[in-house]
Amino acid sequence: MKVKVLIPESLDDITIEQHQKLEVIKNEAKEGMTDEEVRELDNKIISLFTGVEYVESMSEKDRDYFLTSIGKALVTQGEFKDRFEIDGIEFGMIPNFDKITGSEYTDLIKYYNKVEDLHRFFAVAYRPTRLKDIFKNYDIVSYTGTSEMSEIMKKTPMSIVEGFHAFFLTLSNDLGNHIQKCMLEEQMKEMNL
Numbered sequence: 691m692k693v694k695v696l697i698p699e700s701l702d703d704i705t706i707e708q709h710q711k712l713e714v715i716k717n718e719a720k721e722g723m724t725d726e727e728v729r730e731l732d733n734k735i736i737s738l739f740t741g742v743e744y745v746e747s748m749s750e751k752d753r754d755y756f757l758t759s760i761g762k763a764l765v766t767q768g769e770f771k772d773r774f775e776i777d778g779i780e781f782g783m784i785p786n787f788d789k790i791t792g793s794e795y796t797d798l799i800k801y802y803n804k805v806e807d808l809h810r811f812f813a814v815a816y817r818p819t820r821l822k823d824i825f826k827n828y829d830i831v832s833y834t835g836t837s838e839m840s841e842i843m844k845k846t847p848m849s850i851v852e853g854f855h856a857f858f859l860t861l862s863n864d865l866g867n868h869i870q871k872c873m874l875e876e877q878m879k880e881m882n883l
Contacts, residue, residue, distance in 0.1 A: 773828070779842070
């Protein structure tokens, strides 16, 4: 019997929820594990990303192929997108971080850098869009907490997450470089150079 199995090819095919479950599996790993324990974790990873329930009945060749393919998908790059769609709902990133509310700021800080809260973080940073104009500007719905959208955000592709992080890391690096350049210029002025 032939079975068609979908294997992730990139971070576009891996969701926040899968990433969170992978972290739980990785936390089960410990030094000095037996080959059988490692194999059991590998089986959980294959099942998580392919949906195959009876991994232990797979050939060794297929297991290795799946693990290699999943590993390659996990290290692909994400691309920054200010908008994306899940289940027919368009989500947009907060258009102006200078105008966020205190509760948005508090929740962004609270959920940032916690894998188990990544879906909540994205429920703050990205919300359903509204009021689009001809210049492709958009507004997002007002923030009322994460309870309404956090579950749907578990379906967010990890490519969006990685693109978001890369965008802000680049922005942070650019800001740091600019500050250093300005400080150097000021020092040179003081020294009359």
